[in-house]
Amino acid sequence: MxxxxxxxxxxxxxxxxxxxxxxxxxxxxxxxxxxxxxxxFIAEPRYIPSDSMLPTLHTGDRLVVEKISYHFHPPITGDIIVFQPPAELQRRGYPKDQAFIKRVIGQPGEVISVASGKVYLNGQPLAEDYIAEPPNQPYQPVKVPEDEFFVMGDNRNDSNDSRYWGFLPRKNVIGRATFRFWPLDRIGFI
Structure with a gap:
């Protein structure tokens, strides 16, 4: 057929x-x-869940976090980094996959302190035109250990940071906040 x-x-x-x-x-x-x-391996979007980085970043901001550069060099002072909570924060109930965002203040070997409303790096006051207000609590000098960082939120008096839970291991760093893509009226590089 x-x-x-x-x-x-x-x-x-x-x-x-x-x-x-x-x-x-x-x-x-x-x-x-x-x-x-x-x-x-390259970049991912993240949002800001709290006011700890005011005035630089606002609650609800959406960012691009790049993940490549820290494979070639460590974070430097002033970088805004995203990281997994260190062991102390996990002991306090924060889940391992909850990302935090803070500014790097101290690198390995450097000494950090807070006195008279100023943050000191190796005995010298940091010029911090990005903070919400000066820190209102003193912090005794500490030396940052090898392969760890001291991080703080730009909203110094409302930030859960290294002053309260210790140093951030390098292995916990996810990447560097580089670009804000939302809201549209504040779009741009960070």
Missing amino acids: IPHESDVEKERASLKLWRSWQENLILIAIALCLAFLIRT
Whole structure:
């Protein structure tokens, strides 16, 4: 029996539709893999959940956190970093996957203190035009250990930071906040 011409047309159309679905599924799989790789190794979006970084960052700001540069060099003083909570914060009930954001104040080997409303780095007051207000509590000098950092929020008097839970291990650093993409009226590099 010879297939009818309309049956051949239907079969061709069905095959064409199947190939189209295959192509779309392959494209979706590639896009998902790329998104996963980019988010895991290159950059990821984050939001600001609290006022601890005022006035630099506001609650609800959306940021891009880049993850590559710290594979080549450590964070430097002044960088705004995103990190996983260290062991002390986890003991206090913060989940391991809850990200924090703070500014690097001290690197390994440096001495940090707070006195008379100023933060001191190696005995010299830091010029901090980015803070909400001067810190209102003194903090005795401490030396930052190897492979750790001292971090503080820009809202010095409303920030859960190294003054309260200790040093941040380098291994906990996720990346550096680089770009604010929301809200649109404050879009730009940080």
